[in-house]
Amino acid sequence: MPLSADEVRHVAMLARLAIDEEQVEHLASELSSILEYAEQVGEVAAAEVEPMTHPFPLENVLRPDDPRDTLDRDELLAQAPDADGNRFVVPRIVADEEDGG
Amino acid sequence: MSLVTETASGLARRIADGEVKAREVVDAHLERIEAVDGDVRAFLHVTADAARAQADEVDRRVAAGDELPPLAGVPVAIKDIFCTRGVPTTAGSKILEGWIPPYDATVVEALRAAGTISLGKVNLDEFAMGSSTENSAYADTANPWDLGRVPGGSSGGSVAAVAGLMAPLAVGTDTGGSIRQPAALTGTVGLKPTYGRVSRYGIVAFASSLDQAGPVARTVEDTALLHTAISGHDPRDSTSLPEDVGDVLQDLRKGVEGLKVGVVTELQGEGYETGVEQAFEAGLHRLESLGAEIVEVSLPHAPYGLPAYYLVAPSEASSNLARYDGTLYGLRVDASTAEEMNARTRAEGFGPEVQRRIMIGTYALSAGYFDAYYLQASKVRRLIAQDFEAAFAQADVLTSPTSPTVAFPFDSKTNDPIAMYLNDIATVPASLAGIPALSVPCGLDEQGLPVGMQLMGPLLAEGLLLRVAWAFEQEAGFDPIPRGDRAAPAPGSDDGGGS
Numbered sequence: 276m277p278l279s280a281d282e283v284r285h286v287a288m289l290a291r292l293a294i295d296e297e298q299v300e301h302l303a304s305e306l307s308s309i310l311e312y313a314e315q316v317g318e319v320a321a322a323e324v325e326p327m328t329h330p331f332p333l334e335n336v337l338r339p340d341d342p343r344d345t346l347d348r349d350e351l352l353a354q355a356p357d358a359d360g361n362r363f364v365v366p367r368i369v370a371d372e373e374d375g376g
Numbered sequence: 377m378s379l380v381t382e383t384a385s386g387l388a389r390r391i392a393d394g395e396v397k398a399r400e401v402v403d404a405h406l407e408r409i410e411a412v413d414g415d416v417r418a419f420l421h422v423t424a425d426a427a428r429a430q431a432d433e434v435d436r437r438v439a440a441g442d443e444l445p446p447l448a449g450v451p452v453a454i455k456d457i458f459c460t461r462g463v464p465t466t467a468g469s470k471i472l473e474g475w476i477p478p479y480d481a482t483v484v485e486a487l488r489a490a491g492t493i494s495l496g497k498v499n500l501d502e503f504a505m506g507s508s509t510e511n512s513a514y515a516d517t518a519n520p521w522d523l524g525r526v527p528g529g530s531s532g533g534s535v536a537a538v539a540g541l542m543a544p545l546a547v548g549t550d551t552g553g554s555i556r557q558p559a560a561l562t563g564t565v566g567l568k569p570t571y572g573r574v575s576r577y578g579i580v581a582f583a584s585s586l587d588q589a590g591p592v593a594r595t596v597e598d599t600a601l602l603h604t605a606i607s608g609h610d611p612r613d614s615t616s617l618p619e620d621v622g623d624v625l626q627d628l629r630k631g632v633e634g635l636k637v638g639v640v641t642e643l644q645g646e647g648y649e650t651g652v653e654q655a656f657e658a659g660l661h662r663l664e665s666l667g668a669e670i671v672e673v674s675l676p677h678a679p680y681g682l683p684a685y686y687l688v689a690p691s692e693a694s695s696n697l698a699r700y701d702g703t704l705y706g707l708r709v710d711a712s713t714a715e716e717m718n719a720r721t722r723a724e725g726f727g728p729e730v731q732r733r734i735m736i737g738t739y740a741l742s743a744g745y746f747d748a749y750y751l752q753a754s755k756v757r758r759l760i761a762q763d764f765e766a767a768f769a770q771a772d773v774l775t776s777p778t779s780p781t782v783a784f785p786f787d788s789k790t791n792d793p794i795a796m797y798l799n800d801i802a803t804v805p806a807s808l809a810g811i812p813a814l815s816v817p818c819g820l821d822e823q824g825l826p827v828g829m830q831l832m833g834p835l836l837a838e839g840l841l842l843r844v845a846w847a848f849e850q851e852a853g854f855d856p857i858p859r860g861d862r863a864a865p866a867p868g869s870d871d872g873g874g875s
Contacts, residue, residue, distance in 0.1 A: 281826070290694060290738040292731055293719035304734070305793065308635045310734055312794050315683040316752045319759065325668040325763060326754035329585050329615065330835070336614040337844065356708035358587020365703055368714040 277307040379404035379582070381857060384450045384544040386680045387688035388491075391438065391449040398434035402427050402493055405451045408522025409495065409542045412864045413524050417515040418536040420456050421464055422496040430493045431450060435800055445604060448491030453546040456497035457504055458484050458589070459578040462753035466503040467580040468512040469531075470723025472706045481578025483547055483589050485677030488704075495543055498533025502727045504554055504582045506530050507799035509760025510790055511729045518786075519562055520864040521825055525783040528558030528799070534592045535562040539856065540864050545602050546592040551582050552685050553779075554805025555590050555613040556815040560778035560863035563817045563856050565599045565845065566592045568803075570836050572617040575610035583692035584615075586685075586807050594856040596728035596846040600624050601839050604623065604840060624839040632666050632847045638673035643802045644714040645831075648780040649819025656777045659818035659829045662851045663775075668844075673770050680756045681805040687740050688808070693730075694737030700725060734795065761809040766836045773844055778801045779813040793808035806832045816845040817854040826858045 278286075283303045289296045294302065357364040379401050390396045406424050411593075413419055433451040452462065457467050461484075466472045487494065501511035509517045509532025519527040520540035527536040531548030538546050539562035548555040550568035552856035556756075559566025567590045574589040581587060604624060610616040610759070633854035639660065644653065664670050701710035702721030707830035709720040726734070767774055779799055789796045806813035812835070815828035829848070833841045859863055 280585065282706065282739075283735070285536065286735050288719075289742065290734045291482070291698075291715070291717070291719045291722055293723040294731075297813075302732075305732065306735055306739070308731065309686065309793055310739070310749075310799075313683045313687045313740075313749065314738075315750060315757045316680055319680055319751060319752075319756050321755035321759060324755040324758050326751055327758035327808075328754055330614070330761070331616060331617065333572075333617075334807050338611055344480050351704075354475060354478070354705045356702055356706070363703055365714045366710070366712060366717050367858075 278303050278310065378867050380408045382402050382544065382711055383595050384447060384593060386591065386602055387450050387544060388447050391434065392444050397426065398431040402431040402451055405495060408867060409424070411748040412540055413542060414455040415518060416520055416540045418498050418534050418540060418542060419496050420499050420514055421620045422535070422753065423446060423463060423494060427495050427533060429494050429650050434491065434493070440848055441567065445489060445491035447601060449478040449544060449725055451495050451543045452487055452492040453496065453534060453543040454484065454487070454494055455499045455500050455531055455534050455546070455548045457500055457549055457580045459549065459580070460484055463497065465580070468500045468514060469725065469730070470513045470707060470728070471700045471721070472495070475706050479578060482575035483606050484578065484613060486606045486787065487547065488862060492545065492605070498537050498546065501530035501534055502730050503580065504549055504551055505692070505693070507553070507557055507796050509533065510786065511727055513727055514785060517784045520858040521860065522783060522862040523864060524751055524862055525785050526561070527582045528779070528783065529560035530554040531558050531592065535559055535564050535566065538592050538594055539858055540757045541857070541867060545598060546594065547589060547602070547606065548592050549579060549587055549589045550807065551586045552689060552807045553593060553800040556803050556813060556830060557779045557799055559592055559667070563826030563827065563854065563858070564594055565596055565814065565816050566590065567599050567603055567814040567838065567841070568806070568812060569603060569607055570617065573621070573812070573838070574608045574614040575616050577612040578615070581696040583689040584696060586689060587694060588717050591689050596842055599814070600842045619836060622839060624842050627839055628841045628846045630802055630843055632663060632668040635667045635668050635773065635842070635844065636671055636771040637663055637773045638671050638767055639799055640774050640776045641672055641674045641680065642676070643776035644736060645867055647798060647801065648777055649782065649821070651782060651823070652777045652780060652827050654827060655819040655821060655827035659848065659852070663848060666847055666851055671771055673767045673774060675767055675805060676759065677756060677759040677763050678797050681760055681808055682797060682801050684753040684756040684760070685800065685804040686736070687749050690733040690737035691740050691750045692737070694734045696736055697730070729793070730758060757808045758811065759762055760805050761841040762808045764811060773840060774832040776830050778802060778830040782821050782823070782825035784828060788844065791801040791826045802830060810850040811835055812838045812847055814841050814843055816848055818852060818858065819854065
């Protein structure tokens with residue numbers, strides 16, 4: 276099923292990718308050809324098959340609940356694009372009413 | 377034999393015997409990097425000073441008569457997807473440019489514990505997504521057999537370092553073929569162990585149910601040694617297998633007499649180059665002459681492996697790569713709101729292939745499409761795993777060409793994503809099933825370019841695969857040192873070169 280330009284914009288929004296408007300048509304055709312190829316999986320009769328998400332059925336793998344050292348906070352914050360010594364700093368998250376969100 | 381053409385096992389022995397110093401071994405490899413890596417471009421970051429210091433430490437321990445770990449003093453190249461404390465780790469992406477991990481991956485700790493000396497970090501397709509290493513944001517790594525061609529990918533830097541005699545050993549990762557396909561294209565040996573055999577802790581995640589680290593070397597024995605060094609249970613990775621690794625070296629020389637080798641019907645024919653098929657056929661005759669019985673087996677759902685993979689892997693990637701949002705580490709492109717900052721950072725930081733896969737994955741997991749894409753692909757994945765189980769009732773190991781083509785010229789597939797994906801057609805089935813598989817050189821095509829033979833085994837049968845590969849290697853007599861007009865220059869002739 277080919278992807279429309281609107282679907283490309285929607286998927287890019289969901290994926291938090293600020294794509295340029297002039298890329299949209301090209302992406303639509305590229306992604307459509309990849310999906311068309313991948314859609315071959317639909318030819319397999321698999322209604323009754325249990326989906327496989329992992330090669331080994333390891334379940335409820337727990338570690339002992341022991342206290343241990345974590346990574347150093349200052350070292351981690353030093354790698355951040357912006358930090359104030361205690362916290363990661365990001366631009367405003369909640370939009371004003373008139374911005375529409 | 378020169379120090380850069382020597383095997384890892386040979387170097388370890390000679391260093392331990394005091395016949396050669398670890399420092400001389402490290403210096404010889406650093407000189408080789410200096411001499412050829414301007415043309416090959418395998419390394420993104422060379423840690424020369426640390427390597428020399430570690431080598432001097434090994435030499436002190438040799439002089440003091442200390443007990444040495446098995447690979448003491450042997451140089452190794454590390455794919456730039458393993459976190460290395462204090463050493464930049466980019467995953468081949470602009471979005472991680474300048475990031476310095478605050479911890480080591482378990483594999484990196486294991487490499488150190490085994491005595492190996494890291495020479496640095498090597499190139500890869502961005503986030504391990506690609507089959508030519510051309511998706512790296514930093515460099516196009518060349519194939520040491522022909523500097524105008526790709527080394528395969530995504531572990532292109534790992535195999536180019538080993539084939540180019542810049543390191544006897546390297547570690548890579550394989551999600552859909554990223555160790556095996558580049559090994560095939562560069563005449564090296566590459567093993568993708570059973571899923572969960574090697575810890576994923578500290579490996580930049582691509583598709584978590586498929587990602588698996590493994591060894592690259594120029595000989596099967598060296599591959600087995602490195603596999604032994606890096607595999608085992610790790611409590612920090614909840615998908616790590618608790619089973620014992622066992623001794624894969626013990627049976628290495630037992631031969632293939634009486635073993636059944638199954639040729640997979642679906643992994644040959646259309647799309648496979650004639651030169652690849654001819655070298656593979658010749659390989660089968662060699663196995664037969666060694667006493668193996670060649671049988672034909674079918675994996676009926678294997679043709680659906682690649683389409684299933686290109687839904688499962690991008691789906692997992694779209695989720696794993698959500699963490700790169702300009703907040704905690706790496707690139708940030710400033711904007712007035714957090715959401716805009718996230719979206720601009722990701723658009724600028726990720727390359728085209730990574731963006732494509734994120735979008736495919738996001739779409740495949742989105743409301744209304746989940747059942748037809750991700751769920752259906754996961755069912756096909758089960759059918760492929762069941763096909764393998766049935767096939768292993770008829771044969772001890774399975775085989776196919778590793779890659780449908782030999783190394784291809786730069787830029788020949790970059791504009792056609794599907795053409796690039798088809799490189800993985802023979803390798804993804806084993807990835808989806810989680811079984812171990814390796815590529816061993818099986819000869820050269822008519823252009824003088826290496827062809828790889830893939831061997832696939834039941835879960836945890838790494839020892840059996842290495843045993844078959846070792847026997848094959850002795851018989852094939854493949855010389856892993858690149859040669860030809862367009863190859864990376866051979867090391868100084870005063871040492872006599874190869875074997």
